[in-house]
Amino acid sequence: MGILEDLYQEIILTRYKNPRRRGRLENPTRTAGGHNPACGDQLELFVELDGDRIRAVRYQGEGCAVSQASADLMAEAVEGKTVAEARDLAERFKAMVVEGAPPDPALGDLAALSGVARLPSRVKCATLAWHALEEALS
Amino acid sequence: MGILEDLYQEIILTRYKNPRRRGRLENPTRTAGGHNPACGDQLELFVELDGDRIRAVRYQGEGCAVSQASADLMAEAVEGKTVAEARDLAERFKAMVVEGAPPDPALGDLAALSGVARLPSRVKCATLAWHALEEALS
Amino acid sequence: MDPRALRRDFPVFEAHPDLVFLDSAASAQKPRSVIEALARFYQTAYANVHRGSYPLSEAATEAFEAARATLAGFLGTPDPDEVVFVRNATEGMNLLAHALGERYLGEGDTVLVTEMEHHANLVPWQQAARRKGARIRAVPITDQGRLDLAALDRLLGEEPRIFAFTQMSNVLGTVNPVAELAERAHRAGAIVVVDGAQGAPHLPVNVRALGADFYVTSGHKMLGPTGASALWGRRELWQELPPFLTGGGMIERVTIEESTFAPPPTRFEAGTPAFAEAVGLAAAAEYLIGVGMDRVWRHDRELTRRALAALSEVPDLRVFGPQGEDRGGVVSFAFPGVHAHDLATFLGQKGVAVRSGHHCAQPLHRRLGVAATTRASFYLYNTEEEVDRLAAVLHEARRFFASWIE
Amino acid sequence: MDPRALRRDFPVFEAHPDLVFLDSAASAQKPRSVIEALARFYQTAYANVHRGSYPLSEAATEAFEAARATLAGFLGTPDPDEVVFVRNATEGMNLLAHALGERYLGEGDTVLVTEMEHHANLVPWQQAARRKGARIRAVPITDQGRLDLAALDRLLGEEPRIFAFTQMSNVLGTVNPVAELAERAHRAGAIVVVDGAQGAPHLPVNVRALGADFYVTSGHKMLGPTGASALWGRRELWQELPPFLTGGGMIERVTIEESTFAPPPTRFEAGTPAFAEAVGLAAAAEYLIGVGMDRVWRHDRELTRRALAALSEVPDLRVFGPQGEDRGGVVSFAFPGVHAHDLATFLGQKGVAVRSGHHCAQPLHRRLGVAATTRASFYLYNTEEEVDRLAAVLHEARRFFASWIE
Numbered sequence A, B: 001m002g003i004l005e006d007l008y009q010e011i012i013l014t015r016y017k018n019p020r021r022r023g024r025l026e027n028p029t030r031t032a033g034g035h036n037p038a039c040g041d042q043l044e045l046f047v048e049l050d051g052d053r054i055r056a057v058r059y060q061g062e063g064c065a066v067s068q069a070s071a072d073l074m075a076e077a078v079e080g081k082t083v084a085e086a087r088d089l090a091e092r093f094k095a096m097v098v099e100g101a102p103p104d105p106a107l108g109d110l111a112a113l114s115g116v117a118r119l120p121s122r123v124k125c126a127t128l129a130w131h132a133l134e135e136a137l138s
Numbered sequence C, D: 001m002d003p004r005a006l007r008r009d010f011p012v013f014e015a016h017p018d019l020v021f022l023d024s025a026a027s028a029q030k031p032r033s034v035i036e037a038l039a040r041f042y043q044t045a046y047a048n049v050h051r052g053s054y055p056l057s058e059a060a061t062e063a064f065e066a067a068r069a070t071l072a073g074f075l076g077t078p079d080p081d082e083v084v085f086v087r088n089a090t091e092g093m094n095l096l097a098h099a100l101g102e103r104y105l106g107e108g109d110t111v112l113v114t115e116m117e118h119h120a121n122l123v124p125w126q127q128a129a130r131r132k133g134a135r136i137r138a139v140p141i142t143d144q145g146r147l148d149l150a151a152l153d154r155l156l157g158e159e160p161r162i163f164a165f166t167q168m169s170n171v172l173g174t175v176n177p178v179a180e181l182a183e184r185a186h187r188a189g190a191i192v193v194v195d196g197a198q199g200a201p202h203l204p205v206n207v208r209a210l211g212a213d214f215y216v217t218s219g220h221k222m223l224g225p226t227g228a229s230a231l232w233g234r235r236e237l238w239q240e241l242p243p244f245l246t247g248g249g250m251i252e253r254v255t256i257e258e259s260t261f262a263p264p265p266t267r268f269e270a271g272t273p274a275f276a277e278a279v280g281l282a283a284a285a286e287y288l289i290g291v292g293m294d295r296v297w298r299h300d301r302e303l304t305r306r307a308l309a310a311l312s313e314v315p316d317l318r319v320f321g322p323q324g325e326d327r328g329g330v331v332s333f334a335f336p337g338v339h340a341h342d343l344a345t346f347l348g349q350k351g352v353a354v355r356s357g358h359h360c361a362q363p364l365h366r367r368l369g370v371a372a373t374t375r376a377s378f379y380l381y382n383t384e385e386e387v388d389r390l391a392a393v394l395h396e397a398r399r400f401f402a403s404w405i406e
């Protein structure tokens, strides 16, 4: 599969055009901002915690299909997880897109973003939301 | 003759060690400062004018044999000259040390400095006093 | 001008024969003569400039000062001492904003810029204005992507101390009527600073004929190495300005408590300059002079015309900037619903090197109503075939992203 | 270490086989690997870094960031983002003086420097102090050319906000006890800025072990190209600092009126960096790592010992700086009654390249009681024969200038 077909899979487009977790939370427990100075992509993240467990995640901002789909899939994936589990998922995601490790089964649909590893300039797009998540949880 | 022997003729040494015009004037008509940022040489020039004629010139400052001898010979050479004559002499001097023109007879003892033209880094030492003179006369 | 022949002077196209390089507005490729001038200097003629009284240092100093003279000539001034070497256009603008700010800006004063400025010609003025209690105003642009001259006159009525504007927009390609703007600004009493980062590489420039007070260039965009750019200013104005960077080489007398400073251009070059890169930049200016800037400019515009025609055939593609003769070789575009990065990645994977983002012009993108655009830019080594290839790949992209387009 | 073998790596000595180059403290010659890295980058891998989503730009960005990591490693920090690229040591010091000044200096505060500082580590602090109503104090030196540590403690009692000092004097060769000075300064609550312009090229450096907060280097003195130098700072402190140069690349959000800024190191690199030269600098650091900085340092000191011994035999010659192990390869000297320039011209004409003047250290020369000195400096490519030649030519000079000597 070519790099382009690999990257722009149906699921990426779907999440970009019809996001499931886009929006804001009225009373977030935590918020964090993400910014990619290289390209101007911006992201605001809202997290609602219930003790140690992530109850809801929403995001707002502007960016390419990669950054938006990554944020949307991430928000969905970490809801219901504990803070430690979410951090662990972030590590697995970064291993996939930064180091090019094969997608960990735990990543589920996020595996669709594995092609990013072959496009160094897009890695920061894919990790933008995840860095914001780590900041929000820290 | 080697460059060194050419440059460091007896007359340069004499003027460096036993200057004839070094000092200051109590009531100068004009003063000007010279500074060679490349090496830190500094010069203060005092000129006394009688109408259009240069009555006396003195200088103070710190510098190498080339800059000091040049200042001393210059001061002596322009005393008694009109402003226009002094400017003309400055042109001839610069032609000799900057462009390497053969010494003009009008330069007299100043011809001893002709070797400077072969040492680009020392040209500014030789012209320091002359630039100050031009400033003072302008 | 035959770009196919010129191309052979650029080693990068030997290394990447299939590369369609349309990103010269970000930074240009280097001709062999520049790379060799640089390498030869390091191999055979290197020593720190100034203050060395041995032949190698004297020769290096002469080469550096000859580079200054070459750049002065390239910019159309007979006086080498009007040229100060800085790293890039950005440093040039910071130097000016600092020094002009210190000298001329006070509480309540205005600095005028335009809505199409690169951040390099905006943020430094914001910093200077904040320090001095001054404010920034911007000349708006028309829907065609030109400066709104009626608004300019109104804004000049506020008597700005400084008017800083770009010769050519790095997003729209708009070439501003510099001489006319400078004249109006001077009549209003403003100091005129021209951002020539996109102008100097592409247009014949004569700073005196333009009527500018300061003219900023970006060396690496005009075939030179990174690290060296020429900043031009009028001698009388340089003389008035306090230094920006301070340290060795630019002083007269230093005590622990205070210092006095050397005359220009030395006053503005603190520490060891990037003198080898300045020598490389002079080789670049000589290469451009050899080709002829009028021919470079004609070639750029021919490619631009061809690109504008071809891109207008791509369905759904929005193309920015004016249609007309006042336009250089920069074309920015977007498919509604497709983000600029995704489009640029597509083009990049197809071998067409373009750039995407806000191109350091966020206020302009806000005005255009888009967060980001994709930009192709042309230079003397680009061919008509490459322009056609761009158009063909954009048609392909249109098909690939068809379901995304809104 | 065999300098004769290393010499073959430096093309300049092929071009000038008889050159005795003793001016590395001003700027060092470049090994072939550096010149080739630079040329190869321009020939095959050039494109503007950041923001480009095509393979060439991605690769250039990776090379630039790899250079940052190499420099971080060379300086002994695991964190590449603690390294900011600037043009030269002077720009590094200006950046720090501005940013630390804005953040930490107020009315009546003190900045402490030393009497042996290069103007690059003095004048920028004067500017910052003037802006902020602070004052400069200087640690005096002893007659042996070392810092007066008793005076230091008194001055630290005044609780300076910043203590900026050189690791190695560019005139006396004195190597200051950085770790000890940093510890005392930290106890007094000062931020510690170390001028490593002469240190990094010659000594094994580990910024964390030194206990510095900021460490400034000069790339062209450590075998790198002109135009690129590494400036190191602690991450926590970088994060606190406002930007210095502003413009493209270092912002987050820009409107006409105001801007917010990116995190470090991006915040401190405005505009297109000298990224090709940064890649060249990394090749220089790799060359030095390959030779081994401990061996470089040992070699420098051996030559220095030999030079000090030989020069002490030259009648009437006054030699400056301490005698001891705390001394690097810089030897300044003077014949009373012979001006430094005249002596340097003599040496230069005899093929021995040295420098004369105040070496950008006027306060130090005032302290030494001379307006100027002549300076020889050694590096890894210098041999014992060259040191002997220096001594021989000084004996000759003594005879030539005999009647001048006072």
Ligand SMILES: Cc1ncc(COP(=O)(O)O)c(C=O)c1O
Residues within 6 Å of the ligand: C025, C026, C087, C088, C089, C090, C091, C118, C120, C121, C166, C168, C169, C170, C195, C197, C198, C217, C218, C219, C220, C360, D248, D270, D271, D272, D273
């Ligand atoms: C119009 C304009 N001004 C300024 C700059 C900044 O140039 P540099 O990267 O040389 O600082 C650029 C290039 O990015 C530009 O296009």
Ligand SMILES: Cc1ncc(COP(=O)(O)O)c(C=O)c1O
Residues within 6 Å of the ligand: C248, C270, C271, C272, D025, D026, D087, D088, D089, D090, D091, D118, D120, D121, D166, D168, D169, D170, D195, D197, D198, D217, D218, D219, D220, D360
């Ligand atoms: C101790 C010291 N600091 C700073 C500098 C300035 O270095 P640069 O020319 O790289 O700015 C020098 C070199 O001249 C130096 O020796």
